[in-house]
Amino acid sequence: MKKITYREALREALREEMRRDSTVFLLGEDIGRYWGGAFKVTEGLAEEFGDERVRDTPISESAIVGVAVGAAITGMRPVAEIMFGDLTALAMDQIANQAAKLRYMFGGQAKVPLVFRTPFGGGVNIAAHHSQCLEAWFMHVPGLYVAVPSTPYDAKGLLKAAIRGDNPVIFCEHKLLYPIEGEVPEEDYVVPFGVADVKREGEDVTVVATLYMVHKALKAAEILEAEGISVEVVDPRTLSPLDKKAIISSVKKTGRLVVVSEDCKTAGVTAEIAATVAEEAIDYLDAPIKRVAEPDTPIPFSPPLEQYVIPDEKAIIKAVKEIV
Amino acid sequence: MILTANLPKEKLVEMYRMMVKIRLFEEKVFELYAQNLVPGTIHLYTGQEAVAVGVCSALRKDDYITSTHRGHGHCIAKGADVKRVMAEILGKKTGYCKGKGGSMHIADFSIGVLGATAVVGAGIPIAAGAGLSIKLRRKDQVVACFFGDGASNQGTFHEGINMAAIWQLPVIFVCENNLYAMGTRQSLAMRIENIADRAAAYGIPGVVVDGNDVLAVYEAALKAAERGRRGEGSTLIECKTYRHRGHSRVDPAKYRPKEEVEAWLAKDPIKRFREKLIQSNILTNIEIQQIDKEVAAEIEKAVKYAMESPYPAPQEALEDVYA
Numbered sequence: 301m302k303k304i305t306y307r308e309a310l311r312e313a314l315r316e317e318m319r320r321d322s323t324v325f326l327l328g329e330d331i332g333r334y335w336g337g338a339f340k341v342t343e344g345l346a347e348e349f350g351d352e353r354v355r356d357t358p359i360s361e362s363a364i365v366g367v368a369v370g371a372a373i374t375g376m377r378p379v380a381e382i383m384f385g386d387l388t389a390l391a392m393d394q395i396a397n398q399a400a401k402l403r404y405m406f407g408g409q410a411k412v413p414l415v416f417r418t419p420f421g422g423g424v425n426i427a428a429h430h431s432q433c434l435e436a437w438f439m440h441v442p443g444l445y446v447a448v449p450s451t452p453y454d455a456k457g458l459l460k461a462a463i464r465g466d467n468p469v470i471f472c473e474h475k476l477l478y479p480i481e482g483e484v485p486e487e488d489y490v491v492p493f494g495v496a497d498v499k500r501e502g503e504d505v506t507v508v509a510t511l512y513m514v515h516k517a518l519k520a521a522e523i524l525e526a527e528g529i530s531v532e533v534v535d536p537r538t539l540s541p542l543d544k545k546a547i548i549s550s551v552k553k554t555g556r557l558v559v560v561s562e563d564c565k566t567a568g569v570t571a572e573i574a575a576t577v578a579e580e581a582i583d584y585l586d587a588p589i590k591r592v593a594e595p596d597t598p599i600p601f602s603p604p605l606e607q608y609v610i611p612d613e614k615a616i617i618k619a620v621k622e623i624v
Numbered sequence: 625m626i627l628t629a630n631l632p633k634e635k636l637v638e639m640y641r642m643m644v645k646i647r648l649f650e651e652k653v654f655e656l657y658a659q660n661l662v663p664g665t666i667h668l669y670t671g672q673e674a675v676a677v678g679v680c681s682a683l684r685k686d687d688y689i690t691s692t693h694r695g696h697g698h699c700i701a702k703g704a705d706v707k708r709v710m711a712e713i714l715g716k717k718t719g720y721c722k723g724k725g726g727s728m729h730i731a732d733f734s735i736g737v738l739g740a741t742a743v744v745g746a747g748i749p750i751a752a753g754a755g756l757s758i759k760l761r762r763k764d765q766v767v768a769c770f771f772g773d774g775a776s777n778q779g780t781f782h783e784g785i786n787m788a789a790i791w792q793l794p795v796i797f798v799c800e801n802n803l804y805a806m807g808t809r810q811s812l813a814m815r816i817e818n819i820a821d822r823a824a825a826y827g828i829p830g831v832v833v834d835g836n837d838v839l840a841v842y843e844a845a846l847k848a849a850e851r852g853r854r855g856e857g858s859t860l861i862e863c864k865t866y867r868h869r870g871h872s873r874v875d876p877a878k879y880r881p882k883e884e885v886e887a888w889l890a891k892d893p894i895k896r897f898r899e900k901l902i903q904s905n906i907l908t909n910i911e912i913q914q915i916d917k918e919v920a921a922e923i924e925k926a927v928k929y930a931m932e933s934p935y936p937a938p939q940e941a942l943e944d945v946y947a
Contacts, residue, residue: 362783370753443945
């Protein structure tokens with residue numbers, strides 16, 4: 301298998317789907333030939349597919365998503381880029397009240413095949429308006445799917461599945477993942493939604509993590525292995541639908557659960573996963589569930605402040621040791 | 625009022641029939657509401673019939689419309705079946721949305737009704753998106769996007785129309801200026817008299833028409849549709865009109881001066897069109913009465929159909945969330 305970056309994997313998915321299906325098109329701020337996307341995911345695509353299908357937009361997040369909704373319900377498969385995940389707040393009505401609800405409100409008449417790609421996450425010192433992980437907002441909206449790929453393989457396969465599917469998907473990327481390399485097959489493949497992946501097998505404790513936290517969990521697992529603790533790392537890959545079965549089956553094996561996420565603890569991703577296990581598999585737990593998440597603050601700017609709020613390997617190791 | 629000579633009789637009669645259909649439908653909804661047979665709330669279109677009928681008469685079956693919380697008239701004018709509209713309003717399984725949408729969310733994708741959204745102004749970028757879809761698919765359809773004066777103060781108005789303008793999308797933005805956003809009169813919400821003036825900010829034509837003159841609306845919409853089909857882009861049409869009833873349910877609309885209401889009632893679009901048709905020897909009084917009777921019978925049938933239809937099974941609430 302070839303090795304490519306997460307960024308290249310996303311670009312390959314877009315390119316291959318645009319070649320395969322003429323109804324697929326891209327729109328977003330500075331995604332075209334002049335810039336290639338703020339994180340360069342769409343670089344080179346305007347040159348291949350033209351400005352019509354790789355469409356630069358004005359700075360109008362609400363209309364970017366609204367236009368994508370209108371195109372989706374009339375036969376197209378738009379992939380909209382929102383330059384930073386934080387800016388989804390500007391488009392929240394179109395995402396949460398329109399894209400997610402049209403099919404239901406209209407009794408199943410509408411099909412809304414559209415994808416919003418957006419980078420979340422901190423660690424690059426750009427403060428409170430460009431660093432949040434807001435996946436939990438979208439998990440709370442029935443009608444949306446939420447993808448959270450952590451590797452190039454998952455990014456490409458999930459994006460292809462998202463584009464081919466008939467439901468609106470908020471496709472969460474992470475800024476620190478773009479340069480990460482990983483193996484990706486030459487041949488066409490998709491990663492189905494709702495199927496978790498065990499990123500590392502282990503016996504003593506289950507660590508559920510998403511996006512960049514998967515990599516921190518894997519590092520923590522390596523360190524813990526040297527100390528004789530065997531960690532299983534489960535990556536849900538999509539938060540909606542959530543592969544509860546895979547998480548519970550890992551918990552049944554290990555009897556212990558740590559949930560890690562780069563978002564605020566209150567009503568966040570970790571809360572939902574912990575509650576699910578508590579509700580459906582408490583009898584298999586040998587210890588309390590631990591959550592590793594951010595304190596309930598905005599993301600601060602200064603490096604020592606930001607490092608303090610974003611969970612790291614040490615926090616994961618500490619949580620594991622508290623229950624093993 | 626514009627002369628009627630340039631349209632065939634059948635078209636004029638059809639337009640009249642459609643306006644009466646909307647009027648009688650809405651009056652029936654009000655009556656059922658008063659009898660406590662309609663769950664939730666209602667926003668009646670009474671008084672604005674010339675806008676929906678004028679615009680939709682200029683459209684083809686494969687053209688699209690987007691609608692609003694005050695949307696019964698738009699859907700009926702585009703060709704929706706009144707039986708299924710009424711059933712939806714009553715929350716029945718046979719309604720357009722199987723009882724999941726209700727009065728504020730009627731849709732019929734088979735005739736291009738892309739649905740009513742009840743968030744004020746939210747349909748504007750969606751209509752632009754349908755326009756972009758038409759352009760990318762190389763079709764000559766157009767989209768008519770209905771919204772009110774209140775919606776023109778939303779950010780979506782600016783963002784959506786600007787995007788449609790820069791990409792020259794085939795969208796007719798139809799602002800139904802009925803002078804009040806709920807209870808807030810236009811003069812309290814903007815410094816301009818004509819919302820159509822805002823078109824200049826986007827570099828598209830802005831047209832003010834008498835929204836109670838169905839033929840004036842039709843002519844403006846036809847011109848805008850032809851412009852869209854030719855690939856020349858969007859148009860903003862402001863239709864000056866008035867709702868005969870309050871904003872919703874039993875709102876007595878006490879915020880509107882009596883003289884203002886009386887002046888607008890005197891400009892009732894159906895009354896004016898009826899008089900015009902008689903004066904122009906298109907229809908006789910007897911023919912008018914015959915049409916009114918036929919439409920009333922159709923509405924009665926719709927009520928019967930809706931009343932006799934079953935409610936959805938409760939667990940159907942779990943269906944249609946995802947495709």
